Amino acid sequence: MLATEAMRGRFYAFITPCECGTAYRVETEADGAHCKAAGDPAAISEQYEALLGQEYVINDKAGSFWCKPLPGPSGRRMEP
Secondary structure (H helix, E strand, C coil): CHHHHHHCCCEEEEEEECCCCCEEEEEEECCEEEEEEEECHHHHHHHHHHCCCCCEEEEECCEEEEEEEECCCCCCCCCC
16 A cells, blocks of 8 residues: 555655564655664654654554655655
8 A cells, every 4th residue: 555655656654663672664755665763662653753744544454554644745744
């Protein structure tokens, strides 16, 4: 779903944890998904929560997946 959205010019951010205790903030772009930050889960969660936009949930048979849309025509956050 996120890949299809990226092909349409709509980009998202999400976080994902690792069993090793590291969390990753990932952002989709036209050429794929890119890790933008890695580290302590609490710090990565704070970065994610600070992103502009309302959280969006995708539900399917695998469960729920949470992400935030990245506003702006290029998918990048626009600075005020």
